[in-house]
Every structure is written in structure tokens, then in C-alpha cells.
Amino acid sequence: MDRPASFLDEALSLDDGDSNNLQPWIGRVVLVEDCVETNGAFVLHHLIKRFLSPNLSSSDSIVIFVAFAQPFSHYDRILRKMGCNLVVQRENKRLIFFDMLMLECPDDGVEDGIIALYGNIQKAVEAVSSLNKNITIMIDDISLLEVAANGSTKDVLDFMHYCHTLTTQFACTIITVIHEDIYSSADHFTLPLQMEHLADIKIKAEPLVTGLAADVHGQLTILNKGSSDGLGRWKSKIRNFHYRVKENSVEYFYPGGRT
Amino acid sequence: MATNKGRTSSFSRNFSAAPTSSIPGLKYGPNGTIFLSSGVPDLDSGGFHLGSLVMIMEDTEAPHHMLLLRNFMSQGLVHNQPILYASPSTNPRAFLGTLPTMLVSKDDRSRNTDAEQKDLRIAWQYKKYLGENKPHIEERDGKVEYCNEFDLRKPIEKHLIMGNRVECISLLDCSSLAGFRNSCSKFLSQLPRYDGNITSAGRIAIQSLCAPQCEYFDKEWDMLSFIRSLKSMVRSSNAVAFLTFPASLVSPSVSKRWQHLADTLLSVKAIPDEDKELANLLTGYQDMLGLLSVHKVARFNTQVPVILDATTYSIKLQKRRSLVLECLNQAPVDGSSGSSYGTSGSCSGSSKTGTLDF
Numbered sequence: 272m273d274r275p276a277s278f279l280d281e282a283l284s285l286d287d288g289d290s291n292n293l294q295p296w297i298g299r300v301v302l303v304e305d306c307v308e309t310n311g312a313f314v315l316h317h318l319i320k321r322f323l324s325p326n327l328s329s330s331d332s333i334v335i336f337v338a339f340a341q342p343f344s345h346y347d348r349i350l351r352k353m354g355c356n357l358v359v360q361r362e363n364k365r366l367i368f369f370d371m372l373m374l375e376c377p378d379d380g381v382e383d384g385i386i387a388l389y390g391n392i393q394k395a396v397e398a399v400s401s402l403n404k405n406i407t408i409m410i411d412d413i414s415l416l417e418v419a420a421n422g423s424t425k426d427v428l429d430f431m432h433y434c435h436t437l438t439t440q441f442a443c444t445i446i447t448v449i450h451e452d453i454y455s456s457a458d459h460f461t462l463p464l465q466m467e468h469l470a471d472i473k474i475k476a477e478p479l480v481t482g483l484a485a486d487v488h489g490q491l492t493i494l495n496k497g498s499s500d501g502l503g504r505w506k507s508k509i510r511n512f513h514y515r516v517k518e519n520s521v522e523y524f525y526p527g528g529r530t
Numbered sequence: 531m532a533t534n535k536g537r538t539s540s541f542s543r544n545f546s547a548a549p550t551s552s553i554p555g556l557k558y559g560p561n562g563t564i565f566l567s568s569g570v571p572d573l574d575s576g577g578f579h580l581g582s583l584v585m586i587m588e589d590t591e592a593p594h595h596m597l598l599l600r601n602f603m604s605q606g607l608v609h610n611q612p613i614l615y616a617s618p619s620t621n622p623r624a625f626l627g628t629l630p631t632m633l634v635s636k637d638d639r640s641r642n643t644d645a646e647q648k649d650l651r652i653a654w655q656y657k658k659y660l661g662e663n664k665p666h667i668e669e670r671d672g673k674v675e676y677c678n679e680f681d682l683r684k685p686i687e688k689h690l691i692m693g694n695r696v697e698c699i700s701l702l703d704c705s706s707l708a709g710f711r712n713s714c715s716k717f718l719s720q721l722p723r724y725d726g727n728i729t730s731a732g733r734i735a736i737q738s739l740c741a742p743q744c745e746y747f748d749k750e751w752d753m754l755s756f757i758r759s760l761k762s763m764v765r766s767s768n769a770v771a772f773l774t775f776p777a778s779l780v781s782p783s784v785s786k787r788w789q790h791l792a793d794t795l796l797s798v799k800a801i802p803d804e805d806k807e808l809a810n811l812l813t814g815y816q817d818m819l820g821l822l823s824v825h826k827v828a829r830f831n832t833q834v835p836v837i838l839d840a841t842t843y844s845i846k847l848q849k850r851r852s853l854v855l856e857c858l859n860q861a862p863v864d865g866s867s868g869s870s871y872g873t874s875g876s877c878s879g880s881s882k883t884g885t886l887d888f
Contacts (some may be wrong), residue, residue, distance in 0.1 A: 415758065
């Protein structure tokens with residue numbers, strides 16, 4: 272059955288008007304920002320579903336998921352309710368899952384630990400690059416990667432820059448989550464600023480000014496920096512809408528548009 | 531059970547949890563989750579997810595977090611669940627003597643007294659030896675209660691805190707958190723999570739993890755690393771970790787990181803005494819000890835957030851002995867002092883002139 276395009280897919284330029292012909296991202300960097308009150312993981316779940324969907328045009332996609340926040344079983348149960356079986360996708364090598372919940376870098380070995388992590392991701396990308404598939408690397412989340420790196424922002428930034436080289440070398444897309452409320456009172460804003468600089472698309476989940484409600488869980492603001500009009504000109508667009516998260520999908524609507 | 535069931539939980543979610551048939555003190559929830567009780571009936575329409583990290587942000591002005599901590603630990607002892615307790619005290623074991631005992635209603639008391647009298651007649655001289663080793667799980671009508679009420683005026687029975695039931699650790703003995711992490715790991719290794727039936731559940735209770743008197747207090751990344759490690763270990767075990775910390779004593783950025791690490795996040799706040807404005811605003815102000823706020827509720831295996839009807843509750847002691855949480859109610863407005871709606875509206879004329887006067 273055809274599903275109507277969602278506001279989110281339109282805003283992310285994932286949809287060209289035909290939900291049977293979803294456009295994949297190629298070589299994009301996407302940053303999802305959230306806070307304690309509004310968790311942005313539902314955006315990741317939506318994108319996993321989209322990229323592992325059989326409706327994706329051109330070729331199959333492969334998702335490399337680096338999980339610092341939740342175990343595999345958590346994502347599996349959520350995606351099952353959305354009609355996507357991660358166990359099967361993992362067996363078919365369309366999903367490569369790195370469980371990083373217990374990753375610890377010793378004080379004198381943070382750089383080595385981070386390099387080893389990048390090495391594993393690069394190997395996974397190289398292994399599938401010959402298959403002519405779209406590769407998406409998802410990191411949930413980069414604020415926890417900082418904790419795993421014992422607060423070494425420099426090593427985390429180096430890691431992200433190295434991952435960024437994969438976008439040009441292998442046309443990978445990188446999607447990462449960052450908790451922006453951690454940095455709003457921090458003395459240094461290096462990590463979020465650098466990430467925003469690298470990102471082509473920024474998706475921010477935050478509560479409404481009036482707080483949380485049962486029928487409106489928050490608002491999404493999407494800044495899509497680079498959409499080319501084909502004449503060498505780049506247009507950026509900003510979209511804002513409200514959302515309500517359900518077990519198997521997310522409803523998006525304009526403010527006041529919910530009946 | 532008459533006591534807590536007569537009172538509707540203020541902290542409510544839209545599911546009905548069924549009790550597990552074999553393990554006392556555990557309940558199945560939706561999405562393949564299992565819950566254990568917080569020990570506070572009003573906080574317990576479900577309870578705490580097994581495998582979750584619960585954090586309480588303390589208010590340095592008042593020790594209300596200790597009420598929640600005590601009830602959490604007493605509930606675990608009543609259900610014969612192993613407990614690991616850590617605090618920044620030279621003798622954490624002394625704290626166990628302050629844990630509350632179960633509240634017994636008048637009906638239970640008379641029923642129990644009759645039964646006790648009968649036992650005493652039969653073998654009074656042996657009863658005192660039997661009580662120490664027997665697992666003490668209170669039953670009503672043959673069923674173990676999931677969540678009990680506790681009498682904060684009376685200490686818990688001694689036999690419940692004797693022996694190895696509670697492992698106590700002083701955080702003052704930890705120059706770094708590595709040793710404490712190993713203790714938690716060893717404790718949790720007794721409670722591994724399997725997909726099949728669980729056989730037991732346990733509790734970790736950590737009081738004031740970032741207390742300034744601890745040697746590791748200035749090592750913020752070490753503390754964060756410990757919490758992340760604890761969260762991961764607990765997630766793959768049949769336990770709940772309950773951790774309190776004075777959020778105002780760490781930097782705002784680090785406090786936010788702690789908050790993000792929590793699966794369930796609560797905070798307690800003191801209420802100033804004799805605050806006339808609050809007294810006018812809130813019903814029952816004089817009975818309130820403090821306020822409890824719910825910032826985040828654990829979401830395992832689901833992406834749907836829990837949106838509560840109310841996120842702030844008053845902390846009170848019912849009959850000066852049991853902890854209750856109540857939704858805040860605005861006190862009735864005094865009709866004689868307020869202006870009526872008709873005269874305050876700008877359409878019918880304004881009481882004060884301004885630049886814009888319609």
C-alpha cells in the first residue's frame with residue numbers, strides 16, 4: 272500500500288513526490304540534536320526503516336550502526352513494530368551493528384581505542400563498497416562517544432573528521448545524534464560547532480515552549496543546507512513542524528494543524 | 531490490599547501490569563519488560579524497569595532523596611532481593627538501622643497477633659531461632675504484595691539486615707571508582723539477564739555519588755565513565771540501580787550528561803517554611819515536606835515517550851509515618867480580594883490607562 276510522504280521525508284529531500292521511489296542520500300552528513308526532555312532517537316529509527324526499505328530507488332542500502340546508547344534488542348523491538356526486522360537485515364548483511372555499550376578507552380589509550388573503532392568502521396565500509404550499494408553510517412550518540420573517550424574532544428573530533436573522509440571516498444552518508452543541551456552551558460562549544468559545520472542537514476528535536484503534551488510530543492526544526500537547483504546554486508531551507516511519536520510511526524503536523 | 535490500592539497512583543501509565551507468577555516483587559510490563567517496585571506506592575503504577583538506571587537529583591537544602599532511598603531498599607529486603615548499598619559514609623552499614631519497616635494496618639495487626647499467640651503456645655522458645663534464616667516475605671491472603679507501605683517511624687526487623695543480605699561499601703574508601711565498579715560487576719554477575727524466565731532480581735542503591743568528601747569528586751570524566759559502565763552492566767542484568775547525586779555540586783554541563791545517562795530521572799526539592807505566597811497558592815502546603823519532579827521515564831523497547839498528567843508532586847508524610855506523593859492542587863482563589871472578570875477585561879474599560887486603549 273502506498274504511504275503518503277511524511278513531512279520529515281520531504282524536508283530531508285528523501286522523497287521526490289513518489290513514496291515508491293525514495294531518493295537515497297549520497298555522501299551527506301546529518302546531525303540530529305536533542306535534549307533530556309525530547310529524545311531524538313525516533314528520527315534514527317525512522318531513517319533506519321527508510322534506508323532498509325525495499326522501496327529505496329537505485330540500489331539497496333547498507334546501514335552500519337554504531338550503538339553507544341542502547342543494546343541491539345531495543346532497536347530490534349522498535350523497528351519490528353515499524354515493519355522492519357533487524358535480525359533478518361543483519362543476517363542478510365544489510366545491517367552491520369557495532370555494540371559499543373561497554374567500550375572503554377584506558378586513560379593512556381584513548382587515541383588507540385578511537386583509532387581501532389574507526390578502523391572497524393572503515394573495514395566494514397570497504398567490505399561492502401564493491402557491492403555498489405548506498406552506505407549509511409549511524410552513530411548513537413556522539414555525546415556518549417565523548418564519555419567513552421574520557422572527555423577527549425580532540426580524539427572525538429578527529430574520529431568524526433576521519434569518518435567524514437568516507438563520505439567523499441565511498442559516498443557514505445553519516446548520521447549522528449548529539450545532546451545539544453549538554454553544551455549550551457559549557458565553556459567550550461567546539462564539538463557541536465564543528466559538527467554543525469560538517470553537517471549538510473541539521474535536525475533539532477525540542478519541546479514546545481508550552482512544555483510536553485500527550486498529543487504533541489515536541490517540535491522538529493530541520494535545516495537542509497544543500498539542495499542544488501542544478502545550476503550550481505545551493506538553496507538552504509528551514510522547516511519546522513510538530514510531532515507525536517507512536518509505536519509504529521510518527522505523526523508530523525504543522526502547529527495548530529492537529530485535529 | 532486496602533492501604534495503597536485505595537489511593538490511586540499519581541504517577542500513572544496506561545497499561546495494566548500482570549504479576550509474575552513465580553518471583554515475588556516482580557511484574558511483567560509491555561514490550562517485554564519487567565518491573566520491580568520503588569517501595570513508594572504513589573510512584574508505582576508500574577515501578578522501575580528491570581535493567582534500568584534510576585537517578586534522583588538531590589537538593590542540598592533537604593534530605594528528601596533519603597526517603598525514596600530508604601523505601602527502595604526496604605522494599606528490596608521485604609522481597610528478599612539482594613542489595614548493594616554505597617554511600618560517602620565511614621560506616622554505611624549503620625544506615626541500615628534507619629530503614630523503615632512495613633506498615634501494618636490494624637486488621638493485619640489483630641490477625642497476626644492471634645496467629646503469633648498460637649505459635650507462642652506451641653514452641654515459643656524456638657521461634658526466635660527460626661526467624662533469622664527464613665526468607666521474610668509478607669503475604670496477604672496468600673499473595674505476596676508487589677509494593678508495600680512503610681512506617682518511617684519504626685526500623686526494619688533486624689533479621690532482614692543481618693548476614694549477607696546487604697553488601698555495604700563506603701565511597702570514602704574509593705580513591706578512584708575502579709574498585710567500586712568491580713564490586714558492582716561482581717554483584718550483578720549473580721543476576722544475569724536471560725531471555726527465559728528470571729530467577730531473581732537485585733538492587734543497587736548509591737547515595738550521593740558525587741559527594742565532595744569523596745576522593746574522586748573532582749574527576750568528572752571518571753564519574754561519567756563509571757555511570758555509563760554501571761548503566762551498561764545493569765542493562766544486561768536483572769537489577770535496578772538507584773543513584774542519588776547533588777546535581778548543583780557538579781558543573782551544569784556534567785549534570786546534563788548525568789541526566790542523559792539516566793533511564794528514569796527524578797528530582798527532589800525542599801519547600802521553604804512559612805512561605806506565604808506558596809501557602810496561598812497550594813492546598814495543603816503546611817503538610818508538604820518538599821516537591822518531587824519527574825523529568826524522564828525509562829523507555830525500553832519502545833520509542834513512545836511517557837507523558838504524565840502531572841510532573842511535579844508534593845512529598846508528604848501520612849499520619850507522620852508513611853510517604854505519600856500527591857499532585858499539586860491550586861488553592862481556591864479568595865473571591866473577596868480578586869477583581870471580577872467583567873471589570874478586568876479591556877473591552878469593558880481598563881482600570882489603568884496605556885498607550886494602547888481599545
